[in-house]
Amino acid sequence: MSVPARLAMSLLVALGASGTLPASAFAAAADPLASARWEEMRRGVLGGTAAVFDAQVKVLAPANAENPTQVPVTVDATALADVAEVVVFADFNPIVEVLRFYPESAAALLGFRVKLQQSTPLRAAARGADGVWHVGGSWVNTVGGGCTAPSAAAASTAWQSRLNEVSGRQWQLGAERVRLRLRVVHPMDTGLVAGTPSFHLDDVELRGASGERLMRLRLFEPVAENPVFTIEYRAPGQTLVCTGGDNNGNRFSARIAP
Template sequence: MVFPGLLFLLLINIGSAQENNADNAKDPLDSFMWDLYRNRFLSDAPVHFDSRVRITAPEFAEDSGQVPVEIDASHLNDQFDKMLLWVELNPIPMVFEYSPGTHGLAKVGLNIRLEQGSPVRVAVLSQGAWYVGSTFIDGAGGGCSTPGIANSGKNWSKDFGQVRARRFPADNGSRLRFLIMHPMESGLLPSEIPFYIEELTINSGGESVADMKWHASISENPVLTIEMKGDKGTTYKLRARDNNANVLESEI
């Protein structure tokens, strides 16, 4: 027998759970592009908007060609299968696809291009479901379709292909930072052809321990910050390849 008061409380709890599930699936930015990119990038897997997937970025991008974005999904789960970052209103929306392998942790930073004010999404695949973090970055625009500020006076014959690397201690391993001298041209300007890094691998002990696929929404001279499980005694080697088969390498 169920008492009336108990039944009332049970109905409230069921209603609250249903409401929470509905809120969990509702786009917090209410973007008209969300459904398009959900279907394109996330397929049929369950999707949850989750505040534990955090994006740190400026509210307004003064230089739309160089917008720093930091992702921290470590409060969700460092044991994840894939991470995606995209900018909904960019002409090339996908920024990167990250497979953490055996060493990658859920903390990544990169400078990106912003064509106009846009929702920015990061999706983390863990245990068969996508967990999504969102933010909105406003800006003067043109980051994808106009020459970047950094491009003025650049001597590519001297600087192209240089990689500068630094290492910092982190809570669960090491934070690696790489500055890669590359124009990262999208091909959207009439005077240029696509010329950008499209594959980046981090190796340790002769084996790949994490890898990324890059797209042309990443800024010129990209600065990648990425956390790895290995401590200061672990040697890492970065290997990047662009779409013209140039290989750029650095060891740290």
């Protein structure tokens, strides 16, 4: 982006945060991913509120995804101050919204895998301290079909005995920085396969040893089967409590040792 363009974008953010510029002014910025559905996404996913394209929000994903049912993604909005919410969405998916992430006292960073139905811009929008949605993204090319392929669980009944089984591991990355990798057994059915209704995890949250909430997730059908999440938080390693449930009312609770 050129210097004049960066200055213009900074002015848009400043005016929008102060309430002196209507949200429609943010729509004028050209979509760096040149998607025909960007305006639809801004209205439908972001509620039509102020949004600005921002390189500080990073979406790390393969340019070419060989397996459209398990596309690895890392969203990093740690360069922004006081991120309250991050929403991840895919413009050309039949179900566009992937998840919403509320970092609270965890870092605004999340790794996971997603199902993609076709090649698409994959975006993350982070709502920062200025009240504006800061949008980053990358284009992922894929052979497609990720949302209409049956889950691996459909070929076996064994998953039923392990539904919502939680496993996790923590790594100390420094004196006060910890990385957690968390896995939940769940088919994450989209409802787009004939005879198989939507069946997916709804919510996941993590609490520390003293009961304070570190983060929470709202999950939707495009999250990949048997989801694995990578999360970071700043604190000495501690036993975490992970709770959550799915859209059929099945709940789980597990403790993850440091």
